[in-house]
Amino acid sequence: MALLRDRIARIEHIHQKGVAGRSVALGIEAIDGVLPTGGIRLGALHEAASAGPDTEHAAAATLFVAGILARLDGPVLWVLRQADLFAPGLAGVGLRPDRVVFAEAGKDVLSVMEEGLRHPGLTAVVAELTGRLSLVASRRLQLAAEQAGVLAILIRRSQAFDDPVLDEPTAAATRWRIAALPSPPALPHAPDTPGLGRGRWRLDLTRCRGGSPGSWIVEACDATGRLGLVSDAADRSARAA
Amino acid sequence: MRRVVSVWFPTLPTDRLGRPEGREGQGSSPNPLSHGSKGHGPWQGSGQRPDLASPVIIVASRVLTAVNEVAAGLGLRVGMKLAQAQALVPGLSVHDADPAGDAAALMRLAGWCLRYAPLAAADPPDGLWIDVSGSTHLHGGETRLLRDLVRRLTGQGLAACAAVADTPAVAHAVARFGGGGVVPPGGSVMADFPIEALRLPAEVLANLRLMGFERVGPLAAAARAPLVRRFGALLTLRLDQAAGKVFEPIVPVVPPELIQARLAFVEPLLTAEAFSTVIARLVALVCGDMERASLGARQLDLLFERVDGSVQAIRVGTARPVRDARHLGRMLDERLERVDPGLGVEAMRLVVAIADPLGFVQTSASLVETAIPDIAPLVDRLANRLGEARVYRIAPVESDVPERSVRRVPALATFAGGWPADLPRPVRLLDPPQPVEAMALLPDHPPVAFIWRRVRHRVRHADGPERIAGEWWKRDREMLSVRDYFRVEDEDGRRFWLFRRGDGSDVETGDMRWFLHGFF
Numbered sequence: 001m002a003l004l005r006d007r008i009a010r011i012e013h014i015h016q017k018g019v020a021g022r023s024v025a026l027g028i029e030a031i032d033g034v035l036p037t038g039g040i041r042l043g044a045l046h047e048a049a050s051a052g053p054d055t056e057h058a059a060a061a062t063l064f065v066a067g068i069l070a071r072l073d074g075p076v077l078w079v080l081r082q083a084d085l086f087a088p089g090l091a092g093v094g095l096r097p098d099r100v101v102f103a104e105a106g107k108d109v110l111s112v113m114e115e116g117l118r119h120p121g122l123t124a125v126v127a128e129l130t131g132r133l134s135l136v137a138s139r140r141l142q143l144a145a146e147q148a149g150v151l152a153i154l155i156r157r158s159q160a161f162d163d164p165v166l167d168e169p170t171a172a173a174t175r176w177r178i179a180a181l182p183s184p185p186a187l188p189h190a191p192d193t194p195g196l197g198r199g200r201w202r203l204d205l206t207r208c209r210g211g212s213p214g215s216w217i218v219e220a221c222d223a224t225g226r227l228g229l230v231s232d233a234a235d236r237s238a239r240a241a
Numbered sequence: 242m243r244r245v246v247s248v249w250f251p252t253l254p255t256d257r258l259g260r261p262e263g264r265e266g267q268g269s270s271p272n273p274l275s276h277g278s279k280g281h282g283p284w285q286g287s288g289q290r291p292d293l294a295s296p297v298i299i300v301a302s303r304v305l306t307a308v309n310e311v312a313a314g315l316g317l318r319v320g321m322k323l324a325q326a327q328a329l330v331p332g333l334s335v336h337d338a339d340p341a342g343d344a345a346a347l348m349r350l351a352g353w354c355l356r357y358a359p360l361a362a363a364d365p366p367d368g369l370w371i372d373v374s375g376s377t378h379l380h381g382g383e384t385r386l387l388r389d390l391v392r393r394l395t396g397q398g399l400a401a402c403a404a405v406a407d408t409p410a411v412a413h414a415v416a417r418f419g420g421g422g423v424v425p426p427g428g429s430v431m432a433d434f435p436i437e438a439l440r441l442p443a444e445v446l447a448n449l450r451l452m453g454f455e456r457v458g459p460l461a462a463a464a465r466a467p468l469v470r471r472f473g474a475l476l477t478l479r480l481d482q483a484a485g486k487v488f489e490p491i492v493p494v495v496p497p498e499l500i501q502a503r504l505a506f507v508e509p510l511l512t513a514e515a516f517s518t519v520i521a522r523l524v525a526l527v528c529g530d531m532e533r534a535s536l537g538a539r540q541l542d543l544l545f546e547r548v549d550g551s552v553q554a555i556r557v558g559t560a561r562p563v564r565d566a567r568h569l570g571r572m573l574d575e576r577l578e579r580v581d582p583g584l585g586v587e588a589m590r591l592v593v594a595i596a597d598p599l600g601f602v603q604t605s606a607s608l609v610e611t612a613i614p615d616i617a618p619l620v621d622r623l624a625n626r627l628g629e630a631r632v633y634r635i636a637p638v639e640s641d642v643p644e645r646s647v648r649r650v651p652a653l654a655t656f657a658g659g660w661p662a663d664l665p666r667p668v669r670l671l672d673p674p675q676p677v678e679a680m681a682l683l684p685d686h687p688p689v690a691f692i693w694r695r696v697r698h699r700v701r702h703a704d705g706p707e708r709i710a711g712e713w714w715k716r717d718r719e720m721l722s723v724r725d726y727f728r729v730e731d732e733d734g735r736r737f738w739l740f741r742r743g744d745g746s747d748v749e750t751g752d753m754r755w756f757l758h759g760f761f
Contacts (some may be wrong), residue, residue, distance in 0.1 A: 025605040053696075054735055057669045059760035066668070075616055086759060087635035087647050090666030097635050097659065101616065101652045103623050104631040112623060119619040180734035181703060194687070196704035196728050199761065201737060223662060 008071050009036065022149070024072055028218065028229045029058050031203070035174070036210035040068055042172035043149040045142040049156040049166050051179035051204070057084070058128070058157045060178040060201055063093055063221050064124055070094030070225030072151070074123030077116040078102050081128055094225040101225035110137055117152055124151035130158060131165065138170035167206070175207040181217065184188065196220065200230065242426055244383065245491070246357070246371040247412035248390065249402045249421075250350075252297045253367050254343055255309035256399045258336055278387045279490055280322060290598025299325075310400070340366070351494040355594055357386060359542035359554035360493040368416065370409050370491050375579050376556055383423050392422075399669030406430075410482040411487045414438035431483045432458030438541035439479045445472050457483065490551040493544065500534065500593040502526035508583020509548050515575050516545075516586070517570075520577075523591040524570045530593075530743035536685050541572055545580055546588040552581050558629070560653045562599040568618050572625060620652040641709045643758065644672065664707065667738045667759025674756035679740065681755070684745030687727045691739065693757050698731035705729075708744070723750040728761065 025032045025039035032038050034040050040046060048061040048171070062095035069076050078085070078100050087097050103111040103136075105127075113127040133154065136156055145152035179202045186195035205213050219228030250256065296312035298305050299664035303323040315330050327333055347363040354361040357380065360372035373386065380386040387403045394401040406424035411431060415424055418438045424430055431438065434457050436449055448471075454460045459481050460468075470475055481487040483620045495501065505608025508514060520543065531537060539562055545553040555576040563569060573591075623632045633649040636656040640646045643666065652658060660666065679691035687703030707726030723744045732735045738759040744750025 041725065052733065052735075054760070057760050059667070059669050059736075062668045063761070077619070084669050086643075086667055086670035086673065088637075088666035089670075089759070089761070090641075091660055092662070092666055092668075097637065098656065100634065101620065101634055102635065103627060105627060108627070113626070115622065116619065119616070119622075120642075121619070176705050182732060182734040183730060185702070186704075194703060196702045196730060196736075199730070200734060 005210075007017045013023050024067075024068060024151070027071075027226050028216070028241070030229065031205070031214070031216055031218075032168050034205065034211050034214050035208065040151070041173055042151045043146050045138060045152045045154065045171065047154045047156055047170065047172045047175040049158075049175075049177055051177050051202075053161055054180060055158050055163060055166075058155050060180050060220070061176070063089075064178050064203075065198050066090045066095040067093045067221030067225030067227065068151075068153070069099075069124055069126070070221075072123050074099070075121065076100045077113075077125045079116065079125065079127035080104050081106065081109055081130055082112050092223065093221040094223055110141065113152065113154075114141060114144050117141065117148050117150050120148065122126055122150055125154065126155065128155045128157055131205060132168070133170050135170060138172055141174070142171040163167065172207070173209045174205060176212075177204040177206050178202070179204070182193060196227070201227075203227075242425070243372065243374050243407060244377065244405055245407070245409045245412045246369075246373050246387065246390070246403055246405045247364065247409065247416040247546035248354070248369040248371070248394070248401055249416040250367050250369075250399060251400055252306040252307065252309055252400050253346070254338065255312075256618045257296060257343065258299075259293045259347055259398055265291070277514075281320075282685060295332075295334060297334045298326060298337065299336050299338050299409060300599075301340075303544075306338045311601045313727045321736050332585070341640070343367075346467050348494055352496045354390075355494070355496075355542070359544065359556045359592070359594065360490045360491055360552060361494050363408075364413065368413065370412070372448040372491050372493075372554070372749075373405065379558075381628075381630070387421070387423065389567075408482060410440070410479065412482070418429065427486075432461070434454065439476075439483060441476060443480060444472070445476065448472070470607055482755075483696065488549065488551055490549075491553055493554070495590070495592060499597060500527055500530045500536070501589040501590060502530070503588060505585070505588040507586050510589075512516065516580070516589070517574050517578055517584075519589050520573045520591075521566075521570050523589060524566045527591050527593055528564050528566045528569070531564050531599075534596075535598055535600065536593070536596040537564045538569060538595070539563075539594035539597050540593070541569060541573065542592045542594045542683070544590040544592065544630045545582065545586045546590070547583045548587050549583055553582075555579055556594070556622075557625050558595075560617055560624065560651065562597040563617075563621070564599055565618075568621070571618075573621065576625070617653055624652070640712065642671065642712060643709075643750065645712075667736075667761050670759045671757060677755050679739065679741075681741070683753075687729055688739060688755065691729075691737075691755060691757075693728075693737075698729075698735075700729045701732050703727050704728040707739075709740075721749045726758070 003117055004176050009010050020164040021038035023037040023041040026167055048228050050058045050061040056061055076099055083104055091097055103112055109127050109129055110241050113125050116122055141152055144218040158166060183200040185191040186197035187193045201218055202217045203218050217230045221227060296315055297309040298317060299307040299314050300323050305319055305321045305326055308317045317326050344365055347365060351361045351363045351369050353416055354369055354371050358371050358373040358376045362370045365371050377383045383405050387405060391401050391403050402416050402421040404412045404421045406412040406415055407426055411424060414431060414434050418434045436446060436454055436457055436580045441604045465477055482489045492678055504519055504523060540558045541556050557572040557576060594647055620632055633646050635650055636650045637658050638646050638648050639658050677691045677693045679688035679721055681688040687704050687705055690697060690699045706725035709724045711722035714718040724742060726740045739755055740758055741753060741755050743753045
């Protein structure tokens with residue numbers, strides 16, 4: 001079985017110019033271990049969406065994506081449909097403003113994203129998509145990302161909560177669903193003290209090519225974009241290495 | 242879809258007299274009436290400068306050919322005898338007509354109008370045409386383009402009226418007889434215009450009036466054959482042009498001082514591949530010229546001269562001077578789909594409309610890879626596609642008010658600094674903030690619960706207040722106003738950014754209403 005997996009992986013990566021193995025680790029072993037390349041693979045298309053009532057504004061998904069980008073270097077193209085993104089919020093998880101070029105593409109989000117992927121020099125292209133993504137369109141993006149070795153992330157948004165459109169099959173390598181969870185008190189030893197601690201997310205890997213889905217409870221991105229693992233026992237948080 | 246702007250200068254000859262001498266080339270003017278890198282104005286000043294607040298008339302053969310607004314208000318009309326005018330208004334400022342100067346001024350104005358679109362032409366004796374097909378989005382739409390055009394022209398002391406329509410004939414008529422404005426695509430407005438709107442010779446117009454024709458509508462509906470027999474083919478041609486049945490070409494001005502290259506073909510070209518080949522050769526020619534002049538292109542116009550005499554054009558712009566033939570060629574290739582070759586293209590001309598100095602730095606001979614990847618080509622291509630204002634970076638501004646703490650800067654601009662790291666800010670900002678109903682203890686407790694979009698959110702954790710005072714040093718109205726921001730988390734774990742207008746005790750500082758401003 002392991003042999004077969006290895007062979008398939010080699011066939012799949014044969015036309016990727018040396019970027020096949022490159023990936024950015026999420027920094028949590030439990031999650032990275034599930035992903036076939038030990039992290040979010042560069043040169044592939046990934047999808048992220050928020051769950052529940054946050055599906056429309058995708059704030060948690062945006063922070064998750066910005067946290068991944070914060071741990072990479074180099075310029076990022078962020079393709080918007082409308083401009084409701086607030087750059088100080090991105091800077092708050094470590095994505096500096098001088099790294100991001102924004103493009104308001106209206107309805108042309110996907111073609112502008114592809115244009116960005118085909119251009120050498122970018123580290124990552126992020127696009128915010130409202131509505132349907134066809135299998136053909138996603139395959140085009142996946143191929144473009146693969147050829148360029150550029151990380152491509154789609155933030156899927158929708159007016160409807162947990163829109164079934166977001167669950168339709170696409171060619172994305174991984175698909176993440178981020179849901180906010182109630183966070184523990186800011187000071188665990190004094191639960192009545194007012195204040196707001198680190199946020200908490202349920203991170204669902206609903207689809208993973210070459211791996212198996214999973215679900216984890218994590219602490220939201222900190223100022224450098226890192227997630228933290230929540231140990232199941234109690235409200236103790238273990239910082240990721 | 243063809244869209245043509247017509248500009249009418251009702252008082253061009255007299256406005257030209259009032260033009261102060263030697264103002265051209267002064268860089269301080271916010272409306273540089275210059276085209277390309279050379280700073281010449283659309284016209285030169287004349288010898289003497291009359292005061293345009295007094296009546297000014299222009300005469301040829303002792304007959305008035307132009308009057309300014311003041312003179313028109315005093316009852317002077319074009320066509321009057323000079324002696325009669327002088328008898329009516331003593332102390333008239335009289336000037337000799339200079340038709341050649343007027344025509345030259347129009348040509349310069351047309352050259353200046355190339356800033357809006359690659360095809361612009363003089364429409365003698367008192368107008369301009371600009372073919373803005375496919376380039377209005379670069380100026381924020383047709384209405385804004387017209388407003389900007391008229392504002393810049395009037396700012397230079399030129400009375401102007403502009404209209405945009407599907408055909409040159411309709412735009413011409415609307416600018417002169419319809420007060421200007423935008424005629425929507427497919428809109429037909431000619432029927433109600435007087436027959437003067439058809440650009441016919443005076444004697445034809447006089448005879449038509451004798452026959453009882455006042456408006457274009459009845460004339461267009463009349464039987465053609467008798468009209469042609471009496472007035473010739475010009476009348477029906479003008480009617481067909483007004484109806485959009487006959488294509489009316491615009492012969493664009495090409496300022497001779499610009500770097501350009503033209504290739505004519507033995508056989509008309511039709512295919513995109515052929516155009517690409519020609520583009521590659523044209524770009525190579527132009528880049529050679531630019532290299533000798535140490536210039537780089539900021540804007541390129543590619544004109545396609547069709548067999549039927551019409552001209553099509555595509556325009557590309559760059560964020561900084563470029564002399565890389567591959568990059569320029571690729572940008573032009575991408576715009577090819579907008580070109581309709583019709584029956585074939587017999588010549589193509591590439592004009593460097595705007596060029597800026599560019600040193601000899603293009604070749605990279607070093608073995609080390611460049612440290613910072615160059616994203617300028619990508620920015621150029623996106624800006625050409627989406628419009629320049631829609632590709633940007635966001636730079637920090639030193640302001641405590643959240644919505645004023647960001648500003649858009651061009652995508653290739655460099656800036657330093659950031660936002661304070663210890664003040665948490667949401668990742669999505671609602672603009673404008675949405676009102677919510679919240680229950681909170683005054684003066685400075687976070688809300689216990691709030692209702693947004695008819696959904697009740699119970700607050701489990703909250704952080705705040707972060708007090709943000711109005712910028713009274715910039716805006717008097719914000720002298721006392723205060724916002725208290727809270728970060729709150731509801732029972733599902735979603736995090737919101739709420740604020741209360743006012744400090745919770747003093748009504749002077751705000752009306753104590755709650756708003757939702759963003760999401761974490």
